[in-house]
Amino acid sequence: MxxxxxxxxxxAAVSTAxxxxxxxxxxxxxxxxxxxxxMAEAVAPGLASRLVAELGRGCLxxxxxxxxxxxxxxxxxxxxxxxxxPVHNGAGSNMMRGITAALxxxxxxxxxxxxxxxxxxxxxxxxxxxxxxxxxxxPRVIVFTNLFRDQLDRYGEVDSVAALWREALAGLPPxxxxxxxxxxxxxxxxxxxxxxxIVFYGVAxxxxxxxxxxxxxxxxxxxxxxxxxAYSAVFYGHVGHWACSTxxxxxxxAQVEAVRVEQPAAGPLGVLVTTxxxxxxxxxxxxxxxxxxxxxxxxxxxxxxxxxxxxxxEGVASFTAAFGRQERFEVRGREVQTILxxxxxxxxxxxxxxxAESGPKNLLFLLNDDIADGRDVSWIWDVDFEMLAGHxxxxxxxxxxAADMALRLKYAGLDPDPxxxxxxxRALARALSLTPELGTLYVVPTYTAMLQVRRILxxxxxxxQFWEET
Amino acid sequence: MELSLRLAHLYPKxxxxxxxxxxIICLRRRCAARGIELAVDELEVGxxxxxxxxxxxxxxxxxxxxxxxxxxxxxxxxxEALRQAVDAGVVVLAVCGGYQxxxxxxxxxxxxxxxxxxIFDAWTVHPxxxxxxxxxxxxxxxxxxxxxxxxxxxxxxxxxxxxxxLARVIAGYGNNGRDGTEGAVQANAFGTYLHGSLLPxxxxxxxxxxxxxxxxxxxxGELPLLDDALEEQAHAEAVRLAVxxxxxx
Numbered sequence: 001m002x003x004x005x006x007x008x009x010x011x012a013a014v015s016t017a018x019x020x021x022x023x024x025x026x027x028x029x030x031x032x033x034x035x036x037x038x039m040a041e042a043v044a045p046g047l048a049s050r051l052v053a054e055l056g057r058g059c060l061x062x063x064x065x066x067x068x069x070x071x072x073x074x075x076x077x078x079x080x081x082x083x084x085x086p087v088h089n090g091a092g093s094n095m096m097r098g099i100t101a102a103l104x105x106x107x108x109x110x111x112x113x114x115x116x117x118x119x120x121x122x123x124x125x126x127x128x129x130x131x132x133x134x135x136x137x138x139p140r141v142i143v144f145t146n147l148f149r150d151q152l153d154r155y156g157e158v159d160s161v162a163a164l165w166r167e168a169l170a171g172l173p174p175x176x177x178x179x180x181x182x183x184x185x186x187x188x189x190x191x192x193x194x195x196x197x198i199v200f201y202g203v204a205x206x207x208x209x210x211x212x213x214x215x216x217x218x219x220x221x222x223x224x225x226x227x228x229x230a231y232s233a234v235f236y237g238h239v240g241h242w243a244c245s246t247x248x249x250x251x252x253x254a255q256v257e258a259v260r261v262e263q264p265a266a267g268p269l270g271v272l273v274t275t276x277x278x279x280x281x282x283x284x285x286x287x288x289x290x291x292x293x294x295x296x297x298x299x300x301x302x303x304x305x306x307x308x309x310x311x312x313x314e315g316v317a318s319f320t321a322a323f324g325r326q327e328r329f330e331v332r333g334r335e336v337q338t339i340l341x342x343x344x345x346x347x348x349x350x351x352x353x354x355x356a357e358s359g360p361k362n363l364l365f366l367l368n369d370d371i372a373d374g375r376d377v378s379w380i381w382d383v384d385f386e387m388l389a390g391h392x393x394x395x396x397x398x399x400x401x402a403a404d405m406a407l408r409l410k411y412a413g414l415d416p417d418p419x420x421x422x423x424x425x426r427a428l429a430r431a432l433s434l435t436p437e438l439g440t441l442y443v444v445p446t447y448t449a450m451l452q453v454r455r456i457l458x459x460x461x462x463x464x465q466f467w468e469e470t
Numbered sequence: 471m472e473l474s475l476r477l478a479h480l481y482p483k484x485x486x487x488x489x490x491x492x493x494i495i496c497l498r499r500r501c502a503a504r505g506i507e508l509a510v511d512e513l514e515v516g517x518x519x520x521x522x523x524x525x526x527x528x529x530x531x532x533x534x535x536x537x538x539x540x541x542x543x544x545x546x547x548x549x550e551a552l553r554q555a556v557d558a559g560v561v562v563l564a565v566c567g568g569y570q571x572x573x574x575x576x577x578x579x580x581x582x583x584x585x586x587x588x589i590f591d592a593w594t595v596h597p598x599x600x601x602x603x604x605x606x607x608x609x610x611x612x613x614x615x616x617x618x619x620x621x622x623x624x625x626x627x628x629x630x631x632x633x634x635x636l637a638r639v640i641a642g643y644g645n646n647g648r649d650g651t652e653g654a655v656q657a658n659a660f661g662t663y664l665h666g667s668l669l670p671x672x673x674x675x676x677x678x679x680x681x682x683x684x685x686x687x688x689x690x691g692e693l694p695l696l697d698d699a700l701e702e703q704a705h706a707e708a709v710r711l712a713v714x715x716x717x718x719x
Contacts, residue, residue: 149488158533159533159534159535215486215491220483221484221535221536221539226539228483369711375605375606375607375620376488376605376620376622376665376666377620377666378488378489378492378620378665378666378667379488379489380489381488381489381490381491381492381495381667381670382486382488382489382491401707403700403703403704403707404671404704404707404708406700406704407670407671407700407701407704408492408670410700411492411495411496411499411670412495413499420700420703
């Protein structure tokens with residue numbers, strides 16, 4: 001009898017979620033990605049745990065400061081190429097309610113998941129949600145991308161995120177495989193808290209190294225003994241070949257490793273990777289070394305899942321960027337490229353990729369301070385905008401904190417002076433009209449500004465909105 | 471450049487929470503615009519401070535871990551020199567964690583008090599992990615004008631008789647969320663919880679610090695005005711955001 005009630009409750013919750021999603025789409029409120037999950041959890045608490053048990057291949061979680069969405073999307077493509085049928089929270093809602101919504105979407109009205117034996121959950125998880133998600137979902141594999149300062153007003157200090165992760169890892173059964181970035185000391189040192197198998201990934205090709213640590217480096221000190229790390233190569237932020245000369249801790253050997261990286265100005269990225277299942281030649285239609293790390297994280301995740309090399313290559317090759325992360329639009333005879341950037345390490349990587357290409361860039365920076373962006377905008381002062389000197393054609397600042405952004409650009413001493421236009425739609429229109437025909441406008445938004453840009457471009461008749469993408 | 475000022479930046483690697491560097495960038499550019507060269511000496515753990523060799527000192531904020539490490543060095547290696555510098559009228563700006571370290575002590579939620587330098591007659595108490603953290607946009611009244619910034623601190627700071635508050639809270643929490651004070655001033659030393667970064671959006675305060683340092687060095691602290699239209703606009707927008715009732719209080 002109780003079983004029957006529980007079953008009815010699950011069915012009611014799934015139906016609620018499906019209805020809410022359909023309703024939300026119909027009203028044009030958005031992808032219906034968080035609300036349905038929230039409503040379903042209200043009807044049947046613990047719904048995610050029950051639904052995830054329907055997935056024959058279990059599930060995989062991806063977390064970290066930067067690269068979660070891209071990495072999870074790459075994994076999804078890879079496992080699809082391997083013949084699995086992924087369940088994925090693709091619309092960017094990475095709290096429990098987003099995962100519950102994705103699972104409800106995959107379930108039938110009775111709360112069963114059809115073709116369960118082929119199904120694998122691939123879930124992007126918010127950093128602070130990881131302990132809850134790991135507990136509720138019982139993942140086979142957890143992938144960590146990197147750990148940087150991000151939204152200190154929301155997450156607290158970088159150290160508290162690391163402590164949260166260590167605690168979650170220490171409580172996992174040994175059967176869980178953990179995939180770690182060997183080059184990020186803050187992530188690699190999570191190994192000490194792991195009880196099961198670890199797969200490390202990293203970059204071996206030191207030709208990609210930069211001069212030294214950026215201002216945005218966060219993990220400069222060995223958490224064990226407190227001494228400063230020495231780097232034989234820095235790739236970006238505090239990511240590189242690190243070692244502590246005092247206690248002897250150092251970058252672990254990586255089983256999945258980029259031995260050669262090619263970054264042609266116009267893309268795509270070419271990466272030669274050694275793995276336990278053989279060599280991979282990956283071609284990724286993105287720019288920036290940080291995306292090489294995302295591809296490596298996904299490849300390492302595939303290794304942890306037991307996927308074959310051919311499927312990894314095929315999956316990566318079939319990749320298209322997640323909404324707003326790196327997209328190209330044709331608008332009024334100009335090309336618009338949007339590149340999401342939401343914290344100092346991420347934005348530095350975007351700027352580095354932009355200045356690597358020759359010629360002046362037309363740039364529109366959009367800074368918002370909603371909860372999802374982080375309400376504290378002081379992080380822009382940790383970004384090395386100074387590297388844009390000599391690379392800027394057009395320079396515009398917009399968003400809710402447009403004046404803060406314009407001020408940052410002014411104090412970076414860039415030429416021409418930044419143009420300030422607070423209204424995002426007007427700023428886009430103005431930037432487009434100032435961009436020469438056949439030219440490219442680079443739009444660099446924070447998270448909610450990226451959503452605004454997508455809505456505006458959709459209104460102007462470009463591209464479907466993101467929840468219609470798969 | 472004939473005029474020059476020297477700034478000692480204490481612990482730029484460890485005490486560099488969100489945007490502290492913006493204050494240095496701002497001071498350097500506003501000096502340069504007046505033909506003043508600002509030389510910056512970055513002093514890390516173990517490196518001594520020369521109290522006669524600097525006109526300005528800056529110290530930012532940090533996470534707890536770094537702050538503990540720095541506190542020991544501050545007392546042992548730089549404390550006496552910094553006190554001498556303050557007595558000699560050197561201009562000091564201490565933000566957030568740096569402000570706390572320059573007070574008399576910091577009382578954590580659990581464990582023993584951490585001694586501070588006592589440059590400010592002020593002390594900070596952390597009321598425990600369940601107490602509300604003071605996070606948000608903040609606007610305060612300073613010398614008939616306003617200062618704007620963002621605050622993010624768990625500790626509550628209280629001022630003794632010898633310290634004057636830097637400013638009065640208009641919106642936000644300030645020192646302790648109770649008595650309406652923000653920051654502390656003693657001699658030419660300024661402590662504050664405002665970051666954001668503080669100085670770029672508060673050009674008058676930035677110039678106030680430069681002018682004090684210049685007056686002490688050359689006997690004359692008059693600064694030519696700059697075109698601060700963008701600075702004032704960012705300032706005004708920050709005031710509006712802080713005064714507006716937050717959605718998630």
